[in-house]
Amino acid sequence: xxxxxxxxxxxxxxxVVNDCTWEVPDGAIMGFIGPNGAGKTTHLKMITGVLRPTxxxxxxxxxxxxxxxxxAKETFGYVSDSPDHFLRLKGVEYxxxxxxxxxxxxxxxxxxxxxxxxxxxxxxALNSKILSYSHGMRQxxxxxxxxxxxxxxxxxxxxxxxxxxxxxxxxxxxxxEHADAGNSVLFSTHVxxxxxxxxxxxxxxxxxxxxxxxxxxxxRSGYPEGTSLEDIFLHLTGEKQxxxxxxxxx
Amino acid sequence: MKRFLLLARxxxxxxxxxxxxxxxxxxxxxxxxxxxxxxxxxxxxVLFFVGRFFGPLSLLFGGVEPFMATLFLIxxxxxxxxxxxxxxxxxxxxxxxxxxxxxxxSPRQIVFARTLNTLKTMVILxxxxxxxxxVGFAVGSGGTQPAGYWIGLIAGDLATTVAAVALAxxxxxxxxxVFRIARNREMMAVIGAxxxxxxxxxxxxxxxxxxxxxxxxxxxxxxxVVSALSGPAVAIPVIPFVTKMMAGKDVVLNLLxxxxxxxxxxxxxxxxxxxxxxRAALNMQDSSxxxxxxxxxxxxxxxxxxxxxxxxxRRDLRLVFRNPAYMTNGWLLALxxxxxxxxxxxxxxxxxxxxxxxxxxxxxxxxxxxMTLAGSIxxxxxxxxxxxxxxxxxxxxxxxxxxxxxxxxxxxxxxxxQVFGKRNAVLTIAGIGSVGxxxxxxxxxxxxxxxxxxxxxxxxxxxxxLVVILVNLEAAHDLKKPNLxxxxxxxxAKSNSRGxxxxxxxxxxxxxxxxxxxxLVVLSLPENPVLFATLIAAGLVLIAWGGAALTERRLNRKSxxxxxxIDT
Numbered sequence: 001x002x003x004x005x006x007x008x009x010x011x012x013x014x015x016v017v018n019d020c021t022w023e024v025p026d027g028a029i030m031g032f033i034g035p036n037g038a039g040k041t042t043h044l045k046m047i048t049g050v051l052r053p054t055x056x057x058x059x060x061x062x063x064x065x066x067x068x069x070x071x072a073k074e075t076f077g078y079v080s081d082s083p084d085h086f087l088r089l090k091g092v093e094y095x096x097x098x099x100x101x102x103x104x105x106x107x108x109x110x111x112x113x114x115x116x117x118x119x120x121x122x123x124x125a126l127n128s129k130i131l132s133y134s135h136g137m138r139q140x141x142x143x144x145x146x147x148x149x150x151x152x153x154x155x156x157x158x159x160x161x162x163x164x165x166x167x168x169x170x171x172x173x174x175x176x177e178h179a180d181a182g183n184s185v186l187f188s189t190h191v192x193x194x195x196x197x198x199x200x201x202x203x204x205x206x207x208x209x210x211x212x213x214x215x216x217x218x219x220r221s222g223y224p225e226g227t228s229l230e231d232i233f234l235h236l237t238g239e240k241q242x243x244x245x246x247x248x249x250x
Numbered sequence: 251m252k253r254f255l256l257l258a259r260x261x262x263x264x265x266x267x268x269x270x271x272x273x274x275x276x277x278x279x280x281x282x283x284x285x286x287x288x289x290x291x292x293x294x295x296v297l298f299f300v301g302r303f304f305g306p307l308s309l310l311f312g313g314v315e316p317f318m319a320t321l322f323l324i325x326x327x328x329x330x331x332x333x334x335x336x337x338x339x340x341x342x343x344x345x346x347x348x349x350x351x352x353x354x355x356s357p358r359q360i361v362f363a364r365t366l367n368t369l370k371t372m373v374i375l376x377x378x379x380x381x382x383x384x385v386g387f388a389v390g391s392g393g394t395q396p397a398g399y400w401i402g403l404i405a406g407d408l409a410t411t412v413a414a415v416a417l418a419x420x421x422x423x424x425x426x427x428v429f430r431i432a433r434n435r436e437m438m439a440v441i442g443a444x445x446x447x448x449x450x451x452x453x454x455x456x457x458x459x460x461x462x463x464x465x466x467x468x469x470x471x472x473x474x475v476v477s478a479l480s481g482p483a484v485a486i487p488v489i490p491f492v493t494k495m496m497a498g499k500d501v502v503l504n505l506l507x508x509x510x511x512x513x514x515x516x517x518x519x520x521x522x523x524x525x526x527x528x529r530a531a532l533n534m535q536d537s538s539x540x541x542x543x544x545x546x547x548x549x550x551x552x553x554x555x556x557x558x559x560x561x562x563x564r565r566d567l568r569l570v571f572r573n574p575a576y577m578t579n580g581w582l583l584a585l586x587x588x589x590x591x592x593x594x595x596x597x598x599x600x601x602x603x604x605x606x607x608x609x610x611x612x613x614x615x616x617x618x619x620x621m622t623l624a625g626s627i628x629x630x631x632x633x634x635x636x637x638x639x640x641x642x643x644x645x646x647x648x649x650x651x652x653x654x655x656x657x658x659x660x661x662x663x664x665x666x667x668q669v670f671g672k673r674n675a676v677l678t679i680a681g682i683g684s685v686g687x688x689x690x691x692x693x694x695x696x697x698x699x700x701x702x703x704x705x706x707x708x709x710x711x712x713x714x715x716l717v718v719i720l721v722n723l724e725a726a727h728d729l730k731k732p733n734l735x736x737x738x739x740x741x742x743a744k745s746n747s748r749g750x751x752x753x754x755x756x757x758x759x760x761x762x763x764x765x766x767x768x769x770l771v772v773l774s775l776p777e778n779p780v781l782f783a784t785l786i787a788a789g790l791v792l793i794a795w796g797g798a799a800l801t802e803r804r805l806n807r808k809s810x811x812x813x814x815x816i817d818t
Contacts, residue, residue, distance in 0.1 A: 073662035100561035
């Protein structure tokens, strides 16, 4: 479970994230949606401890990320918005580096690598440097590195970007399996169809403020029947004026 | 033409394609701006006085022509080499090349737009050298130079630069067309490293086995090598006509010839670009995607669990080894510094004064003992500062992470442990490059009676302590002021001006120490100078280890705070 309370980040006079309070419950996939520059990545960076919040708290499975950072960080796996990291390492070296960091025993490591490499179709590339991988393959190896310690919470920044249909399907399936096992998944996306099909709940952010959190049904209930998710999203993010009532505002 | 101008303008604004976009931010975070300003102000003044010194000599040695021909040859050779490296990097290795190739530009447009950037830098550089020297030379020779001298000076400056850059461009295209292997920069760096070490070992071997090889023969050989290397500069045919013009001979005719030759070289560059550039650039895009299968045993070995410190150290060592920028500016310099020092030593003409040898056999023996001791301390200083200062590794401990920095904050490992894991990788390389050389050398020198075991021990202990101090100080500085926003690894690897200053200061200290020792005996400063110096050396070692402990403690206590304060 992720609990976010009055989270704020300011740079000088500019509030990038403004007093946001919301949560990702256990057993749910939460889609984090917002236009470019709305504050999604800043939000995720504060949740994962990469950025220090100006105010507010973030708790991951009960551990405060600023007060008990090491315990909090053990609970999640994070995939950043760019997969271009550790390019000079071979795939298998990167995965084992991540496993060493998280203190994973040798037993189970190999099974994980073989299983996930097979699911993502990159078993043949594990002994090559990540530099030689395509964008999609880099994304896959980053996802594997983030999940190798089997964290209860998954935090994924645009995880489907660049994945081929088969791998995107696999990742979505894995996310569903993970949530169904009682864990939490938080991912940001621009693709509304993915959010619509995959998410149990969504959070919509605009200019650093959470405009809506809840289920899709709750979101739709505030709008006339037949209004598309795209129209609702554009209305919430202020990019389109709609003659509809607002939904459940956060 | 309009399209070319547009491209040239965009490339000028965007830099060279593989460098940082925000040059101002780059300069603010480094000492480079200071160095550029100091260099830009000091260099012309120094060259003015050098020219002024040579001015009167021209009356004794054949007039203006030989002096100016030498100046233009040296500058042309320097520009040729610098432009060659710059153009290979910009035209073939830049990250925006694939994108540029997909746009509707002809090869000559891309080549010329790229070349303009290089040309601009080279014109500034050559003007900073040639013009002050030329003015100083004219002043020194009585200020009675003909008008042709001044026309030739300015025309020669521009024509030599354009010709050198154009020739460098032609060479770059030919090299990249013929040697496709060059596109694999890692391969080139490995070959370069191997050749460097082969040269070092070969040199040491020859120096040891061939007693006839003295400083004189080395100088003769170096002279021959310099002459051979100057060949390409002689091939710049504008220089003889420029110098004739400066001597006041057929000024108009020689000026026209200089312009015609320069235009011809530029046209040749255009022709070669049209014919060969695209093919050479396309070669660069053929990336190997060979996959290597991972066997069962290899998988078992790879999946062996390791401690966190070890994991970080191994990872950093791998990244530094595999990255061409860090390999050449990092571990290669950390290990190959003896070549630099040996070369410097043999290119010198020796000391400008005679060292005292003592009035008696007893004094001579004392001086020998003292010089051995001083030499040991000087070697310790040089080894430590060279292996840490010349290499970029300690100074880019955190900056190297760049956009990947986030993972240091995200993983459940204490910041302190992460810093020490990364620091240990640098310490390993610096240790190999210093103590790693000293231990076998000490064994040999002690066995042959050249140095005493005490001297060797003091040298090794002092080196180890200084390496720890310098690595910790450099790491701490980078932790406090990291530069994480870079575009290319090459740019961050080369931002090592602080390390170079450390290196220079340490070398200076070592030389002062070495030269001061004999005077202790001759001036009879202490009663027993050898014991006195030994105690001083032992004291130095103790102080150095105290310093090492302090920097270690500081890094231990503050590293988490410094790393935590970095907000990306």
